[in-house]
Amino acid sequence: MAKAKTRFQCSECGSVQSKWVGQCPDCQAWNTLSESRQPAPSEGRGRLGYAGSGARGVVSLASVVDTPDERRSTGLAELDRVLGGGLVSGSVVLIGGDPGIGKSTLLLQALAHIRASGPCLYVTGEESLQQIAMRSRRLGLDAGALDCQTETSVEQILATIAERSPGLVVIDSIQTLFSEQVASAPGSVTQVRECAAALVRYAKQHQCTMLLVGHVTKDGALAGPRVLEHMVDAVLYFESDSGSRYRVVRSVKNRFGTVNELGLFAMTGTGLKPVSNPSAIFLSGVESTSGSVVTVIREGTRPLLLELQALVDTSHLANPRRVALGLDHNRLAMLLAVLHRHAGISMSDQDVFINVVGGIRLSETSCDLPVALAVMSSFRDRPLPQRQVCFGEVGLGGEIRPVYNGEERLKEAQTHGFSRVLLPAANAPRQVPEGMEVVAVKTLGEALERAFD
Numbered sequence: 001m002a003k004a005k006t007r008f009q010c011s012e013c014g015s016v017q018s019k020w021v022g023q024c025p026d027c028q029a030w031n032t033l034s035e036s037r038q039p040a041p042s043e044g045r046g047r048l049g050y051a052g053s054g055a056r057g058v059v060s061l062a063s064v065v066d067t068p069d070e071r072r073s074t075g076l077a078e079l080d081r082v083l084g085g086g087l088v089s090g091s092v093v094l095i096g097g098d099p100g101i102g103k104s105t106l107l108l109q110a111l112a113h114i115r116a117s118g119p120c121l122y123v124t125g126e127e128s129l130q131q132i133a134m135r136s137r138r139l140g141l142d143a144g145a146l147d148c149q150t151e152t153s154v155e156q157i158l159a160t161i162a163e164r165s166p167g168l169v170v171i172d173s174i175q176t177l178f179s180e181q182v183a184s185a186p187g188s189v190t191q192v193r194e195c196a197a198a199l200v201r202y203a204k205q206h207q208c209t210m211l212l213v214g215h216v217t218k219d220g221a222l223a224g225p226r227v228l229e230h231m232v233d234a235v236l237y238f239e240s241d242s243g244s245r246y247r248v249v250r251s252v253k254n255r256f257g258t259v260n261e262l263g264l265f266a267m268t269g270t271g272l273k274p275v276s277n278p279s280a281i282f283l284s285g286v287e288s289t290s291g292s293v294v295t296v297i298r299e300g301t302r303p304l305l306l307e308l309q310a311l312v313d314t315s316h317l318a319n320p321r322r323v324a325l326g327l328d329h330n331r332l333a334m335l336l337a338v339l340h341r342h343a344g345i346s347m348s349d350q351d352v353f354i355n356v357v358g359g360i361r362l363s364e365t366s367c368d369l370p371v372a373l374a375v376m377s378s379f380r381d382r383p384l385p386q387r388q389v390c391f392g393e394v395g396l397g398g399e400i401r402p403v404y405n406g407e408e409r410l411k412e413a414q415t416h417g418f419s420r421v422l423l424p425a426a427n428a429p430r431q432v433p434e435g436m437e438v439v440a441v442k443t444l445g446e447a448l449e450r451a452f453d
Helices: 077-083 103-117 129-138 154-164 189-206 227-231 278-282 329-343 365-380 406-415 444-451
Strands: 005-010 033-038 092-097 120-124 148-150 168-172 209-214 234-239 246-254 262-268 271-274 292-299 302-314 322-325 350-356 388-390 420-424 437-441
Touching (some): 005 189, 033 189, 077 234, 092 103, 092 189, 092 227, 103 120, 103 168, 103 209, 103 271, 120 154, 129 148, 154 189, 189 227, 262 278, 278 302, 292 365, 292 406, 302 406, 322 329, 329 350, 329 365, 365 388, 365 420, 365 444, 406 420, 420 444, 437 444
Parallel strands (some): 092 209, 120 148, 120 168, 168 209, 292 388, 388 420, 420 437
Antiparallel strands (some): 234 246, 262 271, 292 302
């Protein structure tokens, strides 16, 4: 009779080793291998571990009938935007975030709204039923209409789901579940993978929508094996600055919508409230001071106005500091090198600090020109025009390169009352919007001259 085998699995990359080693040979991470026992193969299964493996499941795509892409609204406009319009039947969504940021509050509010259109189930493995009831009353929700269960066994959860047949199931959280068929502790790599696989398999077979809450590590990444993010249909990150009342939901994977979509919420005493106009929030209190510049970014399908702040000060250190909050540190170093090479401005004896107001993380290259202008404004102690907005990519040759969706960025700036825009020459519109001055530049030197007019 076959015996169960002991193996060691990496919690970072999921690779399996036959013996324990200090460093994973695949991802080079240290002290990430944990012991697990592989159950003996069952009788009647094929070589790959699936009963009746063969070609009987092969079908032609032409014979597959298209089903309408029906979406159910969560009652929260910003969450629907991030999801691509709402929840799709049979989809599995993974939501991660720091402890106490509001994941359970958000899902409880969405569950209360969807409950009106069909049965739903809230499964918690971290909180008691009394805690869930207290939160629902504080949020002003109808506690009598919410079905809740406290359970950590995935077999018991699936049995309850099969009995009640809910259209939406919330699992809070996936790291607390365990399978009786796996001989390892809850939260381990094997348990998280097997429990998630069982839930995903049921969701696909029965067209049941599932929302999974995931823990995050100290680095902000989702805890558990990386394969967890591959199995689900959408991955959302719940982010916030410490002490801020605003919460940001960001989509990094979505099989039913666009990625890098962003939704903004405000935390209040009665729950999370969607912010329909994030640009007005991020621009509140903007004044004409040195080192401050307004730019237009694009998050998913929506343009967004943000303020960038720079502070340049004389350094008393051998190696001047380069600090970038909300921006890639290497990007800042590159822009300072371009300023030195093509504008003749050296900051080798200056500390440079960059901050993105509102806690937004910038990844697109359209912020190159605003960062360079903010640094020059602080270095010269000369404010930029108050109603000016700018965007553009800076190349290593000092040229200003175009960015995508330039016309939509112009419309967003015009909507919020900006009368002057500094942009790449290739993004210059054929018809200038009424009441706006468009300044098209080709090089960084030309941009520095025209920006302070």
